[in-house]
Amino acid sequence: MPARRRIAFWALVASLLCFEPVLSLARGACELSVRWRDAIYNYSLASPTSNHPHGVLSEDGFYKVAVNETLLWFQLCDQMIFNHDPPRCFSCQDCGGPSHCGMKCSALVANNIGGYPVCTTIGGLPNQHIALIDENDPERGVIIRMSASGQEKFCSLSVSVFCDSVKTQVPNSLNISGSCDYATMLRHPSGCAKVSSVNGKGLGWFGTLIIIILCLLGGYILVGTIYRFFFLGIHGAEAIPNVEFWLSLPQRARGMLDSLGRRFRGHTRDGRGSYAPMNY
Structure with a gap:
């Protein structure tokens, strides 16, 4: 790889790493931040803890619930992995097929039919x-909802993760509502x-928005300059994309302020003229 392209490649990598905190806002369904009263409640169910290196994820690769003739397998924050006791059922095409049944989805249920x-x-x-289990009590824990739409019907699973900093309780119950809506619960320290x-301190949403806009603008200028300098061979200030526009910004801002000032002074004179004293 030529030296220029190698330098450009690592510069692009560095710029992407700089934006990692912004991109992390779009991460997984198992992270949630909620402001309630004067506190911020941060949930990160997949983060490791001292006693649970995989967070709320089952170390077996799946949770299993058996109620009557219904079997439920599921995993939170990831797809299921079966190193032992895989599902043995028909119609598993949407979740790995017969040879890898259960490996391509996060929740699978088996019912006895015929x-x-x-x-x-x-x-x-x-x-x-x-989401929160109770919007008025964030300390109770969170609920994870997942869904899948097959050829015949829409199905869903809701798993309530109650906060329990002392012990862990695996799911052992299953509620069924409608034709294909399931719900279960567990207790886990990761639900806290x-x-x-x-x-009342902090940037607030407006300050955060301004920072994101400035970061995106800086990234656009950085990546554009690197591309124009190393790949198009443009050097000097001309390597900055749309350099004429950026150089004209101070003059445009000054012209806008002057225009606003003239309008304000004009309105002030008009106001004084309307109430000027009269000589009789």
């Missing part, structure tokens, strides 16, 4: 969403939020 176990995919990783006090 004496045979028939599988239905009820959750996928892209369709996982997190990290709370930080704000006391």
Whole structure:
């Protein structure tokens, strides 16, 4: 790789790393930040802890719930992995097929139909969403909802993760509503939020928006300058994209301020003229 392109490549990598905090805003369905009263509640269910290196994720690669003739397998924040005891059921095409059943989705349910176990995919990783269990009490925990739409019906799974900093309780119950809506719950320390006090301080949404805009603008100028300098061979100030526009900004801003000043002075004179004293 030529020296110029190698330098450009690493410069682009560095610029992307600089934007990693901004891009992280779009990360996974298992992270949530909620402001309630004078505190920020931060949930990160997949983050490791001292006793749970995988967070709320099952170390087996899946959770399993058996109620009557219904079997449910699911994993939170990821797809399922089966190193043992894989699902053995029909109609597993949407979740890995017969040879890798359960490996391509986040939730799978098997029901006994005509004496045979028939599988239905009820959750996928892209369709996982997190919210508070109780909007008026963020300390209770969070609920993760996932869904999947098959050829015949729309199915969903809701998993309530209650905050319990002392012990862990795996799911052992299953509620079924409608034709294909399932719900279960577990208790886990990862369901507890990290709370930080704000006391009215901080940037707020407007300050955060300004920072994001400035970062995106800086990234545009940086990447454009690198591309024009190393790949198009443009040197000097001309390597900056739209350099004429950026150089004209101070003059444009000054002209706008002068125009506003003239309008303000004009309105002031008109106001004084309307109420000028009269000589009789």
